[in-house]
Amino acid sequence: MKFGVVRVDELTKVVASVFKKKSTPQLPIKEFEFALSFDFKWMSPDEASKVSRMAVESNIVHEDNENLNLNIALDNISIPHDFKPSNELFKEKSIIEQIMEYITVTINMDRQNVASKINTKHEKFSELLYPEVAAILVAKEMGCDIMPFYQKVYNNIIQYE
Structure with missing residues (x-):
């Protein structure tokens, strides 16, 4: 198995951006979604809810008592300064x-x-x-x-x- 820095997809970068900004491995779901919608101004509240569900389904985070807990190491994720998610993020994946x-x-x-x-x-x-x-x-x-x-x-x- 190959460990270390891996090629990170867009969803992982979106999730990591929020957790890096908040400097914590655990966030209430509502706070996570609020950050995407209002702090970053990247998406609507409905889209932010979809991102939190997608992150759970992809195992980037796991849900526990209304909180999202990171399953990934933020140290391995580099996020460009001008990063902003594209519309492809919401494209239905096979x-x-x-x-x-x-x-x-x-x-x-x-x-x-x-x-x-x-x-x-x-x-x-x-x-x-x-x-x-x-x-x-x-x-x-x-x-x-x-x-x-x-x-x-x-x-x-x-x-x-």
Whole structure:
């Protein structure tokens, strides 16, 4: 496994910006969302709520008693002085992208390595597995909690039929 500074996606930079500004590893959800909307003026309150949910789903933070707690080390994240999130932040990600992001954050592995492992797993089974299932298998092998993805993958596979 490759540790140290990793390529950080936009969502991680957004979340890290708030926690770095507040200088704390834990924030009340409302304070986090307020910071995005009113301190940084990056988005509406509804969009800020969506960002907090996305951060939990991506395992960047975990929710505990109305607080968001960081699951990442802020020291490894460099945020440019003029950073501002793009509209791409709210673009709906595919299930595979969500799983890849989750693995990347959970085990601190480069996204390209994660994609390579998923492709290898998919090819190993002669492409008989749906790509989403290959991603779930890789996540499980890497020790990630994949419960949040089972229903999403199942629903996605049913749509293929």
